Amino acid sequence: MKFTVNRFEFIKSLTDVQRAISTKTTIPILTGLKLKLEARGLTLTGSNADISIETFIPAEDDNFQLEVQEPGQIVLTARIFSEIIKKLPEDKLTLEVTNNYQTEITSGSASFNIKGLDAENYPHLPEITTSNTLDLESDILKQIISQTVIAVSTQESRPILTGVHLTIENGELVAVATDSHRLSKRKITMLDAADSSYDVIIPGKSLSELSKMINEDASKVKVRITENQVLFEFNNTTFYSRLLEGNYPDTDRLIPKDSATAIDFSADEFLSSIERASLLSHAGQNNVVKLELDTGKQEATIYSNSPEIGNVEEKLKFQKLIGENIEISFNPDYMKDALRSFGQSTITVSFNAPLRPFTLVPSEDQDHFIQLITPVRTY
Amino acid sequence: MKFTVNRFEFIKSLTDVQRAISTKTTIPILTGLKLKLEARGLTLTGSNADISIETFIPAEDDNFQLEVQEPGQIVLTARIFSEIIKKLPEDKLTLEVTNNYQTEITSGSASFNIKGLDAENYPHLPEITTSNTLDLESDILKQIISQTVIAVSTQESRPILTGVHLTIENGELVAVATDSHRLSKRKITMLDAADSSYDVIIPGKSLSELSKMINEDASKVKVRITENQVLFEFNNTTFYSRLLEGNYPDTDRLIPKDSATAIDFSADEFLSSIERASLLSHAGQNNVVKLELDTGKQEATIYSNSPEIGNVEEKLKFQKLIGENIEISFNPDYMKDALRSFGQSTITVSFNAPLRPFTLVPSEDQDHFIQLITPVRTY
Known part of the structure; x- marks a missing residue:
């Protein structure tokens, strides 16, 4: 595996994926970042028990100046890798995996050699088979998130209340959260979702992380919902979150x-x-x-x-x-x-x-x- | 005691004095800020075991819009007092001490009533009797501080090394610090101090705090040195630091x-x-x-x-x-x-x-x- 890339654009992609990577995890390979290089581009993946983030750097996008020299894949400890990338001296960097997962990162006259892990051992991301997608304006999605996550419970005693309850029915999306002391409910009309029907509970923490990642570059976010996962796609990024299982309490009767x-x-x-x-x-x-x-x-x-x-x-x-x-x-x-x-x-x-x-x-x-x-x- | 003052200018003075006030102190009254109001102006004082800071708001300075209605003095818990002042709604505030050290702070339609302490119980600041002063350019002083405090020891095992050794002799000021692993030494020529002779050790922490307070407004800093205190005067502020006692090691022989x-x-x-x-x-x-x-x-x-x-x-x-x-x-x-x-x-x-x-x-x-x-x- 070998590629050269623009360091500043690479840092942006890296920062996004790092949101999903925790240094405290019981699964050591999840402290790592997976890099997968193909002729069409480079995919970065980070994951923890709740969310996974995948971002793609296309070979054809001139901003990234990606040169694919030899396809392959590797997992590198995310924290030290990202510190190294941020401190490199030049605008470009070259990454090459040599024998035994040794990875050489060079930029100007600086050369780092770090130990990688076999990417075959990295867990597979959930496969989302549904082709049904909902389109949301990114600023509306961010607004719904910020208006509801404030009322999400932070206590694990009733796990279901740590999520935002999202229902879509008859062309109306309703998001509700309550920690039993307060409640927040937001509705929007979605004309193009008139024939869709969903009822899911998304962890509040996942939504907060998602919201931080959606910036002004993305005007639309595609949402795909399956039985136990929700997936948000925008720009070259895919954000996966697990769903919470159980029945959300009926909140309508609480509102005077x-x-x-x-x-x-x-x-x-x-x-x-x-x-x-x-x-x-x-x-x-x-x-x-x-x-x-x-x-x-x-x-x-x-x-x-x-x-x-x-x-x-x-x-x-x-x-x-x-x-x-x-x-x-x-x-x-x-x-x-x-x-x-x-x-x-x-x-x-x-x-x-x-x-x-x-x-x-x-x-x-x-x-x-x-x-x-x-x-x-x-x- | 009663006065009205411009809130934003008052906040600046308050922030300076607060540098000396610690919430962790064994002397309860030192968690307080002392306010002393006289016809000529308002003096704010804060202190801890090592440093004391006094700043004066002159009645004649139009920026402060200080109106002295009734002289007096009070000590108020610095943390909550400063939080209140920062959140008040209007550009001006009025502070009035009523009976039993109750203090009313009003601004617009908001009115706070907090308990004060008798200022008579506030410790007296050291009296500096010497009239000998040294004048230093404030940017030179800040430079000397930043270049030497880096080498000051942070370990209390040899207290003397937690200070910067300052000597003035034959018109030359020398500042030295060492933690025994590294050393930093800075010299400047002071033509107007040709007949002065000093040899003192100033705690590194005091100098760091002092440096943060000296801003671009102050072009000159007056320094007065006595047997166990050093005093820095700039703008309307006086900064007192205790000196460290003992003999500083001879460092000249260390330099190859x-x-x-x-x-x-x-x-x-x-x-x-x-x-x-x-x-x-x-x-x-x-x-x-x-x-x-x-x-x-x-x-x-x-x-x-x-x-x-x-x-x-x-x-x-x-x-x-x-x-x-x-x-x-x-x-x-x-x-x-x-x-x-x-x-x-x-x-x-x-x-x-x-x-x-x-x-x-x-x-x-x-x-x-x-x-x-x-x-x-x-x-």
């Missing part, structure tokens, strides 16, 4: 249908106020802030206090406040995550009672995105 | 007077080569790289290897190579620190024998800056 009090905020202004209040709630034992809405006086006030340090009080700016007076306490960190996902839009927050979950929706389009937060009992 | 082999490198090119070689030396058990100089062939080659991972070899570019052939092994991390302190200049590295210390000096001005590194025995 009506409300007693509603207030319209600018999401980013409300976020700043919550960030201030949480300075003191974080310092205390109970991480709680209190919101008091007085519809008669048309006042919204936020409070927090830490017995050791002090307290904070702030009158909030809002656009509209209607309904009954209410005092409600909640975890400000849940509120911050929720508010960040709305960006700079105006949101409507709707309450029923001090101990009933409340909801946040964009004031303009209340049907396609909803976040729900369970309040905290403070007495 | 002649050499058998000498090579001229561009410091930054040599640095890149050493960084590559150290990728493999770090992976192995012995962090060592080998330099082989062949004056007959006019070749300089660097090697490193890790039995588990592989090896690296690189022919180095150089400007001049004279004297006897030599093979010498050293810790690449010491070499990297030394090379970085030369920037992009050309340096002369001089060797005597494989187990004798070697030196690095700027090729252009060999008298004012020298670094020495002890090689490693590899057999």
Whole structure:
């Protein structure tokens, strides 16, 4: 095996694949990166128990300046290999596998010799046989991910809640996540998926990694779903994730249908106020802030206090406040995550009672995105 | 006590003083920041066992927009106070101490109430009675610090080596540091200090903190030295450091007077080569790289290897190579620190024998800056 490649373009591909490679794994060969060289180009593969990433450097793409001198394959320890590539002196590098998996990497007058492993021992990636694909705009996919993964559970006690529940039916895609304290639900219409029907749970961590990899170069992402794998294709990259097994709880019944009090905020202004209040709630034992809405006086006030340090009080700016007076306490960190996902839009927050979950929706389009937060009992 | 101040300018002063404040201290009041308000302005003070920093916000300086409403003093927990100030909503803030050291901080519609401590219990800073001051250009001082602190010992087994030895005599300032494996020595001529004579040891950590605080605003730094304290004054800031007690070892005898082999490198090119070689030396058990100089062939080659991972070899570019052939092994991390302190200049590295210390000096001005590194025995 022997090739020459542009070092900077190669580093980009390497960085993508490395997202799937962990230095802590019980399967030693998975700390490695697989390189497979064919006449048509070079394929890099990285994998861990949950995700696998494959990226292809085409021989015909002039950016990569790939020269295929002798096809072959090798597995190299990803961490040290990537450090070496990043430090090489010149714009190009040559990699050659000599006898016994010894691999020589040269660039300018620097020459590294490292031990490789037999690529025959590298696990095979799952074969995806389905030809059914869904096309998603990459920015919409990134938005769906960022708006739902915030509510994914980080606790392994109920593994199913560490995933995002994705259903596609009647031309509508619905993504839901909940850690049982909060919930986030996003819908989009997919006209060209009208005859498809899917119901899968994708690990939140896989989606977060995927989202980091999709950059502005990719306008479309192709999605293929099989029984236990989902596959995302964009540019020259393929991202595999395992699916979570089990039944996702029915979340629709959690979302209240009506409300007693509603207030319209600018999401980013409300976020700043919550960030201030949480300075003191974080310092205390109970991480709680209190919101008091007085519809008669048309006042919204936020409070927090830490017995050791002090307290904070702030009158909030809002656009509209209607309904009954209410005092409600909640975890400000849940509120911050929720508010960040709305960006700079105006949101409507709707309450029923001090101990009933409340909801946040964009004031303009209340049907396609909803976040729900369970309040905290403070007495 | 009550004042109003521009929040952004106040944050800058606060950030400076916070460098001296540690959250881990056995003296609780030292986790606090002292604020002292007088008609002429506001003084902020922070301190730990080693350094104290005082910065003054003058009432007459329009940038700070300081309005002194009622003089007084208070001590506030530095960490939470600074977090609050950074998150406040408006450009200005008002701070008022009410009864029982309760402190109200307001900005826009946000109002924080935190508990303060009696400033009478805050330790007094050392009084510096000497009126003798030395003036140093701030960029020269920063250079002296960065060139010497790299060689300061980080081990407390010989406390005296954790400092930089500073002597001023006959109009010459000499700064030396050594951790007994390497040494760095910098000289400057100070014509206006011709009649001063000092011999002190300043903790390396103090100098590193000081260097971070001196920014481009300060052109001159005034230095005052007393028996057990040194004080640096610049802009509206005063930086106090304790001195180390004891006798610094005589280092002049360590520096070889002649050499058998000498090579001229561009410091930054040599640095890149050493960084590559150290990728493999770090992976192995012995962090060592080998330099082989062949004056007959006019070749300089660097090697490193890790039995588990592989090896690296690189022919180095150089400007001049004279004297006897030599093979010498050293810790690449010491070499990297030394090379970085030369920037992009050309340096002369001089060797005597494989187990004798070697030196690095700027090729252009060999008298004012020298670094020495002890090689490693590899057999």
